[in-house]
Amino acid sequence: MQVKIIIDGKEILADSSSSILEIAAENGINIPNMCHDPLVEAYGGCGLCTVEAEGVPKLLRACATKPSDGMVIHTDSDRVKQSRKVALELLLTDHTGDCKAPCTKACPAGTDCQGYVGLIANGEYEEAVKLIREKVPLPSSIGRVCPHPCEKACRRQYVDSSISIAFLKSFAADKFIDDTSLLPNKADLTGKKVAVIGGGPAGLTVSYFLSLKGHSVTIFDQMPKMGGMLRYGIPEYRLPKAVLDKEISLIEKTGVELKNNVKIGKDLQFDSIRADYDAVIVAAGAWKSSKMKVNGEWLPGIYGGIDFLREVSLGNKPEIGKNVAVCGGGNTAMDACRTAVRLGAENVYVIYRRTKDEMPADPQEILESEEEGVIYKYLTNPIEFTETDGHVSGVVLQKMKLGEPDSSGRRRPEPIDGETEKIALDSVIMAIGQVPELSGLEELEQTRKGTVAASESDFLTSAEGVFAIGDVSNKGADIAIAAIGEAQKCSIIVDGYLKGEKLCYKKPFVVERDDSEIDYSNFIKQPRAVMPQLSPSERKTSFAEVNKGFTDEMAKAEASRCLECGCHDYYECKLVKYADENDVSYKRLSGEKHSRNTEDRSELISRNEDKCVLCGLCVRVCDKVIGKSALGFVDRGFGTVVLPEFGKKLADTDCTMCGMCVDKCPTGALREKQNIKKSLVVKENSKITVCELCEKRCPIDVRYVGNTIIRIKPYGKDTVLCKKGKFDLIEDKTLLQK
């Protein structure tokens, strides 16, 4: 019988035997649900599909409610949203796992580290590079220079040592550095014009993504070539400029126009750019070396760190003499001291007021500089630069000791009264930080730090249509990947802006565990791949790249060490999807959480009770559809759990390994074993075909990436696969060709 109902204001002629949930779905209104599946009867457990019907005091479950003529249904009233939100929040308070891996979450650009590491382990290099390029259009360069927060977060360090994530990135990216075929298809031209001020990592990235979206982008940069700090701040021995050139060339091939030697305020006025372009993105970087306020700092022979590196990059040879001091303990200081060694200095000192333990520079860089002969003067602070004939000739160092920890948690250096040291010098490089130089951009509101003030959520500055990203904005100079991360997010917001939409960046919702909650004792130790390098003696006299790169074997072995921390169901999980859509804040409801840590891995199916939401689909499908009783509910209340019958392992029950439970599971509580070298969590491609292992010819959805088949799922709501279709068929490597 047909009845007329209204759902969310939409008049619908519906079949009275269908549920509101089904009717809504047929009409493009997707009511969240986790426990419903057309193969089994309505269950009503999850509590997400509640809707409000006018004139009915109780909330109704859409999965179990049949329409009656004239019914007026609301699927998103405040009461419904509140009920749904609380249901999601309650589920999340007892859902234990990691939606995303710590490496991915630690990356300021959100690069899917676990994803591309897994792809590399499977030899899917091209797919790995495509995945990286979704967030980072300069992967070969970034892989070489990034201080890799991902590796600092990598949980493999609790087993032995972190995965060499950054080098794996440049390893894969180098293979396709000349390959334009990897560039995504460009959208149709929108006719919108975007000006980007500054062609560093931020400017290049935002230009790349906006260009792919069909906008006409022009980068204006004051330097002779694009690349910003990657070119003028990072020495050749770490990042060969030939690599950077190739990556910039790929970006240019997407249609970005590059205009160098244009200084805003001098060669071109900011006003005229604003007038000529639909949106302006300021990504001018931070190019001015910070001062230390020490006597004699103005003396000839004293260079700013960034100025020194830029001169060298431009091919000039600054006069630094034999004895050189570098002040500072960050990565710029490392670049400066190692460059000084390569320029022929005999004694290169690094002056740092704390100890090696507190030094912010990458430990690997410190080690390599030591190998190259750099002398470290820890616990010293320059108090005066001395002068001979109008040129710097030495430094007086105040000796320091460590006192109580300061607000940053590091122990505060305190001078030791009366203890000083003098060193004779020919030159000094002050690598203590850098700030933006904002001439020409005066009309933009600034922060107290002297950077351009921009909104944290949409990057908008005080000027209409002007956005700011990277080192020039807000908290100032940071690592390149942070600038790239802002640029990628900004590209989405600017794209929206150009289409007349007001967007805001929202951090994706994730469930996460603390590193300490995981038992690492079952992992077998396997040392981290050692990057082959030039010998220290070769390095000291040459700007040739220090790192020689991984071989394929080394890369695959290294990538295979990944612990696969992120949930394998991330892209299929309904819980994380709904949580993200419904702005949940579940922490206020948190309490006891199950952490049973009893992963039951059969040969083909793995169960993780800690991720189960008790939707019962596995139990019901097994019972009502397959006619088996491999799984059932045990216990009551909060302790209710789905377990194989009689406390057995799944493989010891009457389970036929059809995998239907896995395919119906809305979260990662049940998953199929992937018949590949390293299990993958990536957005999968889908190929619909039929299983030809028997005459039933069930429709199947083959999930693959590159040439790797990840899994097979039943296709269509009525399809019930057996073990043959679900698992055996994967062995057929010709499946994809068919």
Next chain:
Amino acid sequence: MKVVVGQGSCGIAAGAGKAFDILENKLNKNHELTFTGCIGMCYLEPIVDVYNNDELHRFVKVSGEIAEKIAEAVNNNDFSISAEYEIADDDKAFLSSQTRIALRHCGLINPEKIEDYIADNGYEAIKKCVTQMTPEEVIEIIKISGLAGRGGAGFPTWFKWNAARNSESEDKYLICNADEGDPGAFMDRAVIESDPHTLLEGMLIGAYAIGAKEAIVYVRAEYPLAVKRLKKAIKQAREAGFIGKNIFGTDFSCDFTIKAGAGAFVCGEETALIESLEGSRGMPRLKPPFPAQSGFLRKPSNINNVETFANVAWIINNGGEKFAAMGTETSKGTKVFALTGKVNKGGLVEIPMGKTLRDVIFGIGGGIRDGKEFKAVQMGGPSGGCIPAHLLDTVIDYKALSATGAIMGSGGMVVMDESTCMVGMAKFFLDFTAKESCGKCTHCRIGTKRMLEILTRITEGEGKPEDISLLEELCYSIKDGALCGLGQTAPNPVLTTLKYFRDEYTDHIENKHCTAHECSKLVKYKINADACRGCTACAGKCPTDAITGEVKKAHLIDRDKCIGCGTCMATCRFGAVEVE
């Protein structure tokens, strides 16, 4: 003379078995010794009734010693002991103030003898139904009576019968819900143990009305005596031809089976009960379809509670109008309550609807024990709510009770005095429902657990200012989101205590103080040095050795060791232990 020993579970627990054995040994054989079920005065058990012609001697709290004296009195026909051991006049009012319909035979007949039941018009009602009335006419009488479901929801019985009647099917089932699970409720047990044939006859009438050929009693396995007497009754009734094929020579056939429940509270919910009957895990089903359309084995089924059925034969025999004449506009007939807690006289109370709570608690129940103040009464067990002192004049009526936030429920009436912490009380019931949640619904399974955690931290002095609003948010979300009655009503104890005793919550949270001195983590004991005699008794009993002191000198409590259990206070004979 006829000597009758009350042998319900309660009587047996109090020692009725021993009294019976002694009487059996000592009584001269010319006297008749028999037993009955629950008389209803739990606080006076064991009870022995001696019928001397028309004269009744009711002996209470019968110990072995008294039993011997009773035997002697009967044998010698000398009741000079009466003044000392018989029921006091004051206590006689406990029964005389009641109007008993469902309990009409309780304590009067021998539940294991069908003859006793038949002697009081037994099985006449079903005979009248099947030989003189159509099922529709039966339903009409029930409709006139206004009988509503006594299990708690109060849904009109005729409506359910009619719906099942109108569902077309060859097979239909009539089911009795005897899965009495509310803590403190024992009405159904008393009926089955004391008068099982009343239940069977009521069910037969129901089966005839809806057209069922099979009747099932779903009874708690924790009621072994009830199960035993029920089995016996079914056997007797079958032998007498009241159960089985062609009852009273008509086309009406109906047989009975008993299914013992496995102890899950949620199986008192009718759809979960059906799942359990079918051999599945007791988890509620979605409604609709209602059991009247698709119940046991997907066939039309009607489920009523024991007390509901216990009224049916009486209604058929006496007419619907007579039943409807009792009660209020919206609630007809009588209701049985299990009166327990801090009340002087606890037991089974059946009164007409429309009486007040005060009538029951202070009238029949004799007020609060030990001269303490009445604080609240919890109605309807874990699904119900509490009603405070200022609402004691609320009439017993489905609508009036619901208006307070509590419910009629199945009849549990737990009386609380000033020494009961209301947060602790809410926690107690929530602990029960949280554990008994079947685990199906998110809101109930996790929501009640979170509420319990919040209540626990409040009673332990760890409550946060935002906890009250968080509790309220969860309460309303669970009521809205839970699938079955268990979840939808689980927040009621919290909501009503928040409504009437909010101050106690804030006192716990803000001042870390429990007025009732019941939350052990919030109670601080000290010894009044002037009153302490140094007898060392408290120190000896203290489970954590928190009390020190020399003999005959004032003792001291070490705050760090004290767990606030209150043993010292209970032990001290000089009132020297005080609460700060």
